[in-house]
Each structure stands twice: as C-alpha cells, then as structure tokens.
Amino acid sequence: MKDILLDINGLTKAYPGVVANNNVSFQIRPGEVHALLGENGAGKSTLVKMIYGLVKPDSGSMTFQNQQFAPASPNAARGTGVAMVFQHFSLFDALTVAENIALGMDDAPKPRDLTKNIRQVSNAYGLPLEPNRIVGTLSAGERQRVEIIRCLLQNPKLLIMDEPTSVLTPQEVEVLFKTLRELKSEGTSILYISHKLEEIRALCDTATILRHGEKVDTCIPATTTAREMAEMMVGASFANPIKANREMGDTILSLKNVSASSAGAF
Numbered sequence: 535m536k537d538i539l540l541d542i543n544g545l546t547k548a549y550p551g552v553v554a555n556n557n558v559s560f561q562i563r564p565g566e567v568h569a570l571l572g573e574n575g576a577g578k579s580t581l582v583k584m585i586y587g588l589v590k591p592d593s594g595s596m597t598f599q600n601q602q603f604a605p606a607s608p609n610a611a612r613g614t615g616v617a618m619v620f621q622h623f624s625l626f627d628a629l630t631v632a633e634n635i636a637l638g639m640d641d642a643p644k645p646r647d648l649t650k651n652i653r654q655v656s657n658a659y660g661l662p663l664e665p666n667r668i669v670g671t672l673s674a675g676e677r678q679r680v681e682i683i684r685c686l687l688q689n690p691k692l693l694i695m696d697e698p699t700s701v702l703t704p705q706e707v708e709v710l711f712k713t714l715r716e717l718k719s720e721g722t723s724i725l726y727i728s729h730k731l732e733e734i735r736a737l738c739d740t741a742t743i744l745r746h747g748e749k750v751d752t753c754i755p756a757t758t759t760a761r762e763m764a765e766m767m768v769g770a771s772f773a774n775p776i777k778a779n780r781e782m783g784d785t786i787l788s789l790k791n792v793s794a795s796s797a798g799a800f
Contacts (some may be wrong), residue, residue, distance in 0.1 A: 539564045539723050540585070540603070540692060545594035547580050554580035557594070558749045560742045562692065565721045567714065569734045569755060572744035573767055578727055581744070582694050585725070586618045587611040599691070609640055615691035619681045621700060627670030634669055635684045655686050659713045675706035682713070693717065694725045699733060711737055731760035745769055 540562040547555045555577045562568045572578050583589040585596070587605030596603040598614055605611035608618070625634050632649050636642040643651065649665040656663045661679045669680065678698065685693055695714075699707045714724055714737065726738055734741060735755045743751045743766040751766045 537563055538597075539566075539599060541597045542581075542585075543595050543597075545581065545584055545591045545596070547584060547589060547591050553747050555584070555591075555744075556747045558744070558747075559594075560749060560752060562723050562725060564691075564723055565718050566740060567718055567724045567726055567738045569738040569741035570725060570727045570744065571729075571731075571734070571741050571763060571767055576744040576767070577747040578744055579696075580747075582618070582696065582725065582727065585611070585692075586616060586694060612640060612688055612690075615689075616694065617685035617688055617690035617692070618694040619678065619685060619696065619698060621697040623677050623681055625669050625677055625680060628668070630666050630668055631663055631672075631680050632665040634680055635665075635687065638681075638684045639687065651687055652683055655683050659683075659686065659716055660709060661713060674701040675703065675709075678702065678706075678710070686717075690722065692723045692725060694727070696727045697729070698726070699728065699730060707733070731755075731763050734763070735760060743767055 538561050542561070543559050545555055545558045546553070558577070558581060560568075570578050570581065580589060584591050585605075587607045587610050590606070598616070603614060605614065605616070611618075624638070626637070629637075632645065632652060635652060636645070636648055642648060652663065652665045655661070656679070659682075661683060663676065663679050663683060669677065672680070678701070698710060702710065714726075717724065726734070728734055735758070738755045741753050741755050741758070741763065742749060743753070743763065745767060750769070753763065753766070755763070
C-alpha cells in the first residue's frame with residue numbers, strides 16, 4: 535500500500551432515477567498519469583466531484599496516502615493535496631492573472647510575493663504568463679495556464695484535469711503535455727479525463743473505463759488500441775464498414791459554362 539496515492543473502494547452515488555456511480559474501485563499511484571474514460575453520462579464527472587469534495591458519496595471509501603479521505607469541500611481536498619483544473623474555467627475577465635489566482639487560493643501571499651511566485655512557476659513548467667495581464671485579453675490556452683498555475687502554487691500531490699485539451703490548439707496541447715510529463719517526473723499524480731483516445735495512448739500510464747456508472751476495465755493505453763478502448767467504453771464491437779460495389783448510373787444533373795451576376799459585393 536505504500537506505493538498507492540489514492541485508493542478508491544466501492545464508491546457509489548445515486549440521484550433520483552439514476553445511479554451515477556455504482557461500486558467503483560481503482561487506485562492511483564504516485565507519479566502516474568491515470569486516464570478516466572467513458573461516454574457522456576458514464577459517471578466520470580460525479581466520480582471526480584467526490585474526489586474533489588464537491589459531492590458526498592452514498593457509500594464506499596477512499597484513502598489518500600494511507601489515510602482516510604472523505605473531503606467535505608474542495609477546500610478540504612486541496613488541504614490534503616488534491617487540485618483540479620475544470621473544463622470550464624472559473625475566471626473573472628476584468629481582473630488580472632494574479633488577482634484571479636489569489637481569489638482561487640485558500641491562503642494567498644502578498645501581491646508582490648504572489649507575482650514573483652507566478653513567474654517562477656510559469657517559467658519552471660514552460661507556461662509563460664504575465665501576472666499583470668487582464669484575463670479578458672487571454673486566449674483559451676492562456677486562461678487554462680492561469681488555472682494550472684493556481685493549482686501548482688498549492689503543491690498538489692494529485693492534479694485532476696477535466697477535458698484539458700478541448701479548447702486548445704495543437705501547439706498548446708504540446709505545451710500542456712510537456713508540463714504534465716514534467717509534473718509526472720517530479721512524482722505528481724494526474725487524473726486525466728478525456729474523450730481523445732490517441733492523446734490518452736500518448737500520455738497516460740493507465741486507464742480506467744466507466745460504463746453506465748460502473749468500472750468495466752482497466753488497461754495500459756500504450757498497449758491498447760484506440761478501437762479497443764472505444765469498444766470497452768460502449769460495450770460493443772465495431773464492425774468494419776463494408777463498401778458495396780456500385781455501378782455508375784445515368785446522369786441526373788449536368789452543368790456546363792454556368793455564369794451569374796453577383797447580387798452584392800460578396
């Protein structure tokens with residue numbers, strides 16, 4: 535058990551008319567990038583909300599570094615060493631980067647010290663960001679950096695990333711992956727939620743697959759094809775498409791030397 539960071543045992547959560555998670559169990563090790571896979575409605579969001587203290591499980595238990603772990607709030611989760619970057623950013627456009635980061639910290643340092651810390655962390659992890667810039671002027675990728683740096687300033691042991699590449703350009707994805715690999719090398723664990731299977735194969739060490747609120751499998755993405763993971767997610771095999779041989783029929787529409795005047799400038 536010494537090499538287990540987070541041990542999830544039988545977590546169950548039901549809402550009226552639906553069981554979001556049913557007896558889900560898996561483990562995350564220090565320095566592991568662990569993917570959480572499943573279709574929409576598979577229970578991924580509810581599960582990470584229980585880990586982050588936003589939702590209370592109906593039954594089951596968790597341990598974090600061999601200690602009982604049942605966070606009653608995100609503040610409690612952060613105090614234990616869990617941080618989360620949400621898919622939808624919670625930033626104020628009219629405030630600066632530093633002001634937004636301060637609002638998200640439980641015990642923010644003085645402004646001058648915070649500005650210094652932001653620059654140090656952004657440089658150390660290849661996430662260039664100017665603390666005094668107004669957030670409303672930032673790109674989606676730069677906004678995500680604000681959220682990531684806010685988490686890193688709190689020295690998390692587990693970083694949860696919810697659909698982190700959904701709004702990023704390919705170049706920004708490369709920067710993000712470099713940062714996550716650097717964190718992994720330092721021993722930080724990452725719980726990575728995504729639908730992009732090839733990204734998961736390139737980045738993640740382990741993947742847990744949920745279907746209809748239940749864990750159905752765990753696999754090693756590097757040795758599992760995207761097709762195999764997709765079949766685990768949906769619970770069915772994908773047949774190879776059959777292309778029927780078709781003969782060309784008679785022409786039904788023919789255009790030749792067609793011209794027309796434009797109705798406007800465009």
